[in-house]
Amino acid sequence: MRDFNFCAPTKILFGKNKVEEIGPEIKAHGTRVLLVYGGGSVKKMGLYDQVVTLLKAQSIFFVELSGVQPNPRITSVRDGVRLCREHNLDFILAIGGGSVIDCAKAIAAGVPYDGDAWDFPMGRAKVVNPLPLGTVLTLAATGTEMNGNAVISNDDVADKRGMGADSLRPKFSVLDPSLTFSVDKWQTAAGTADIMAHIFEQYFTLDKGTFIQDAIAEAILKTCIEYGPRALNRSDDYEARANLMWASSLALNGLTSTAKPEGDWATHQMEHQLSAVNDMTHGAGLAILFPVWMRYVLNEQTAPKLAQMARNVWGVDADDDREAALKGIDAVRQFFNSLGMPSSLTQGGIRRDDIPGMVQKACLFGPIGGFFKLEAKDVEAIYLNAL
Amino acid sequence: MRDFNFCAPTKILFGKNKVEEIGPEIKAHGTRVLLVYGGGSVKKMGLYDQVVTLLKAQSIFFVELSGVQPNPRITSVRDGVRLCREHNLDFILAIGGGSVIDCAKAIAAGVPYDGDAWDFPMGRAKVVNPLPLGTVLTLAATGTEMNGNAVISNDDVADKRGMGADSLRPKFSVLDPSLTFSVDKWQTAAGTADIMAHIFEQYFTLDKGTFIQDAIAEAILKTCIEYGPRALNRSDDYEARANLMWASSLALNGLTSTAKPEGDWATHQMEHQLSAVNDMTHGAGLAILFPVWMRYVLNEQTAPKLAQMARNVWGVDADDDREAALKGIDAVRQFFNSLGMPSSLTQGGIRRDDIPGMVQKACLFGPIGGFFKLEAKDVEAIYLNAL
Numbered sequence A, B: 001m002r003d004f005n006f007c008a009p010t011k012i013l014f015g016k017n018k019v020e021e022i023g024p025e026i027k028a029h030g031t032r033v034l035l036v037y038g039g040g041s042v043k044k045m046g047l048y049d050q051v052v053t054l055l056k057a058q059s060i061f062f063v064e065l066s067g068v069q070p071n072p073r074i075t076s077v078r079d080g081v082r083l084c085r086e087h088n089l090d091f092i093l094a095i096g097g098g099s100v101i102d103c104a105k106a107i108a109a110g111v112p113y114d115g116d117a118w119d120f121p122m123g124r125a126k127v128v129n130p131l132p133l134g135t136v137l138t139l140a141a142t143g144t145e146m147n148g149n150a151v152i153s154n155d156d157v158a159d160k161r162g163m164g165a166d167s168l169r170p171k172f173s174v175l176d177p178s179l180t181f182s183v184d185k186w187q188t189a190a191g192t193a194d195i196m197a198h199i200f201e202q203y204f205t206l207d208k209g210t211f212i213q214d215a216i217a218e219a220i221l222k223t224c225i226e227y228g229p230r231a232l233n234r235s236d237d238y239e240a241r242a243n244l245m246w247a248s249s250l251a252l253n254g255l256t257s258t259a260k261p262e263g264d265w266a267t268h269q270m271e272h273q274l275s276a277v278n279d280m281t282h283g284a285g286l287a288i289l290f291p292v293w294m295r296y297v298l299n300e301q302t303a304p305k306l307a308q309m310a311r312n313v314w315g316v317d318a319d320d321d322r323e324a325a326l327k328g329i330d331a332v333r334q335f336f337n338s339l340g341m342p343s344s345l346t347q348g349g350i351r352r353d354d355i356p357g358m359v360q361k362a363c364l365f366g367p368i369g370g371f372f373k374l375e376a377k378d379v380e381a382i383y384l385n386a387l
Helices: A018-027 A047-057 A074-087 A098-110 A185-203 A211-233 A238-250 A266-278 A282-297 A303-314 A321-338 A352-362 A376-386 B018-027 B047-057 B074-087 B098-110 B185-203 B211-233 B238-251 B266-278 B282-297 B303-314 B321-338 B352-362 B376-386
Strands: A004-014 A032-036 A061-065 A091-096 A133-137 A149-154 A159-164 A172-175 B004-014 B032-036 B061-065 B091-096 B133-137 B149-154 B159-164 B172-175
Touching (some): A004 A018, A018 A047, A018 A091, A018 A133, A061 A074, A074 A098, A074 A149, A098 A149, A185 A266, A185 A282, A211 A303, A282 A376, B004 B018, B018 B172, B159 B266, B185 B238, B266 B282, B282 B376, B352 B376
Parallel strands (some): A133 A172
């Protein structure tokens, strides 16, 4: 097991109506708030009104940034930075799903930074002294509610990239599973695929001796397999929503990547290009690509780990690693299909002509992936296999 | 799933020679340190010299409290409180196993408190503004390195009790698996049993819908089953020591008790009386009692959960819950026996005459246990069954 540091200090407030506790949590860090949210869903479900009432009751001044889109745009980030500076704000409260939270993080990083916030995803600037932030989560998917990462899109260059810093971990996150009752089947399925994809990215490495990390990763995968279909079948299944929500946070708060910090992450890098080209739902893109990636990278070196997943998560009974791995990959594809996720790029609206540009952007900084290093030709082959 | 709050902010520095990083970690919180340790083992292994050199190099003033015993005594706590006050110390550094760390926590709580520190375990005082503390762990067992709990013994009244507060969570803990190479077979086995016992106490509740908590608990149990024997077979098996060490922290940092805060904890309460009477190694006492407790509490209501452990952890294949549970309990007993743990109180030096006093103390505050409520007569029966 390799050395690691681990610290996941975000305070989790989990349960029905836990949003009522945000007043003191905010006041521990600030008094002038940027309230960040997306479209009408937080208003429709009454969450917006509830939060506004709570802030007013606590005499917390706030300014609003609304209209943050899925695959949050750098333009929203720039708007948020400007608002924080204009109004001298000292705390950011994000209410929504991963996109809203990611936008809030990029704003938090951008406020004290002299240059343009797109410098963070491009690796041209480091996050220093960001504003503190808190979140009220409405979608179980990205895990951003308990980590310091964000993914931002830039339409000008049709690109989508990650950024991150420990200092961007939310001070608190409210996880109320009942806030996800109104998430539709498509987003519920995509969220489940996203959680599982995060585990895959950290599980599939060539590290040895990480038994406990792997066993916990397998536990989270089994949670998704148990409850993804249940949440699809009955939207207000609290137990299913609760297990998925806690799974989303634990899947990407650093726990399963202790001692294996790099992970693989090639599939995320490839998926980001799908979203950038076609605004594809992130989890749907991952559901298309992951089984194709697993099949492509299967070789003598990677077979044992793929077989381990097949046996421990999907109950595959096969002595031969390659045979077990193939059965496990089939199980992943069948599971994603059963959730109603697409299984080809064509279904996702990507055309063969899009591929060269996607390959170029995915490999902008060289080969990608830790479990199996993908050159541009490999990325192209995976996109073609996924068409 | 029930509501919960979760925050485990202890910074973990995991790996070989991570102790070298303690200087800045201490200085983030204080400059005048109480250095707490036990007997000669930290000196023998060179850790004491290394820490002293590091503190001096960083110009950190320190005073020593040595001689903290296994099952740490309230007398050591009182000595530590006095030293902190006399020398105006503002940070506590514990180097050792769970006993040393627990003693440090009780000292941290006692310094700003006007009364006697035994008031905390007795529930007569709350912990307010304790001194900050850090740890360098030398034994994988109690999990105290990542939580806010401590267990203190009082020879005057032959009693051993727990205390705790979130504010007593260490600011940092150094987990260097190679520091446990010198732990002997007995302590390695007892530590493994202790980790598993912590999981049992949280796993065995009547809560429904805690799939993810249970699956993670099962992952940690499987880690112990994989690596306990390996660490016994080869003392310097780094992979085994590393997995056990991280298991010890994750088993009791709050992760597996989210949404099930009470747990059971009757077996710990019963074991504390063994240690108080005969200074028994904590993990050995737990290894004696747990299978007896499981067998005693097995009924229609508890069988499904005991069967779940049997199937998911021990691979028991039986359709009937009661049958599966019994096979799982046998597997627990056999595993503890295979580690060289005793299986009866008699082997542990407890006599029939000791039982009435132990029953009385175990049930001092009424019935114990959440999975199955044990009255005094039940506790007596379990002690007798374990003789």
